[in-house]
Amino acid sequence: MIIFGFRGVRMTRDTGTFECLDCQRSTEYRLRALRNFFTLYFIPIIPLTWQSGNEEVQCLACRAKYPAGILDGSWPVEHPDSLQDSFYFMIRRFALVPMLVAGGIVQESDKEWLCGLCWAGYGGQVDLEQLDAEIEYVQTHGVDQSMEDLAIVKDTLDETQKIEMVTAAWRMGIVDGRLEPHEWKVLAKLGESLGMSAESIDNAITEAELNYPSGH
Ligand SMILES: [Zn+2]
Numbered sequence: 588m589i590i591f592g593f594r595g596v597r598m599t600r601d602t603g604t605f606e607c608l609d610c611q612r613s614t615e616y617r618l619r620a621l622r623n624f625f626t627l628y629f630i631p632i633i634p635l636t637w638q639s640g641n642e643e644v645q646c647l648a649c650r651a652k653y654p655a656g657i658l659d660g661s662w663p664v665e666h667p668d669s670l671q672d673s674f675y676f677m678i679r680r681f682a683l684v685p686m687l688v689a690g691g692i693v694q695e696s697d698k699e700w701l702c703g704l705c706w707a708g709y710g711g712q713v714d715l716e717q718l719d720a721e722i723e724y725v726q727t728h729g730v731d732q733s734m735e736d737l738a739i740v741k742d743t744l745d746e747t748q749k750i751e752m753v754t755a756a757w758r759m760g761i762v763d764g765r766l767e768p769h770e771w772k773v774l775a776k777l778g779e780s781l782g783m784s785a786e787s788i789d790n791a792i793t794e795a796e797l798n799y800p801s802g803h
Contacts, residue, residue: 589628595621595638596631605658607646614648618655640732643739654736661724662736674748675710681737682756682777683709684721685730689773690763693722700762709755730773737780749781753791758799 601618621638624631642655656662663676683701687693702713725733744752756777760770778788 592626592629593623593635594626594629594631596624597621600637600642603658605644605646607649607651608653608657609649609651610646614646616644616646616658618658619643619645620655640728640735652739654739656736672710674744675705677737677740677744678709678752678755679705679713679718680721680725681734681780682752683759684718684725685734685777686756686759686770686773688722688725689730689769697762698722701759704755704758731776734776734780737777738782741781744781746787749783750787750791750794752781753778753783753788754795754799757792757795 597619599617600620600622603616603618604613605616606612607614607616620642623635623638625633625635644653644655644657645651646653654662663673663680679701683704687697687701690697698715698718701718702715705711705713741749753774756774757766760766760774766774774788774792778785778791783791
């Protein structure tokens, strides 16, 4: 019996130079992506199409990995001044905005709530043009796919920051009252992308409910 199938293999799709955020200078990178292969007895034989998404850029000097958007400037939308700024950017981009977009049509009042949350605890005043760009990014790529970038950068976050991110998403979600099923899905996807266990996600939410009874 001949066993054949298909699978994705991560391989270098392109190389070049870019501005590495870690090295803070121009370095060489390789762009790695998943390519579909036709397999025979589980061995990839014939290269087929490249999969969209799931691309990562690796700095060949420091080995840091970034979402592919770093090459065309779509990630991060704004170059952060400090690690703390970059954490607040991640809170907006992976917690607040996906929760906002998951709710369907984005209302001005929802955007105001998001800005209020940022003002109160996640980085201060939000540039509205920048926020619109982030919303558009998540709308275009879809909530799930836009969170895949998080898997690449999650190791730069400690446990407290991961909990803070889940808390922020939860606070954004309860803007219109209790969390709805599609909002729970965003929370679950966020926790999963952060590599958190179901138990630590639950704990973070229980804690948030105690600390922010009305989201504020
Ligand atoms: Zn580097």
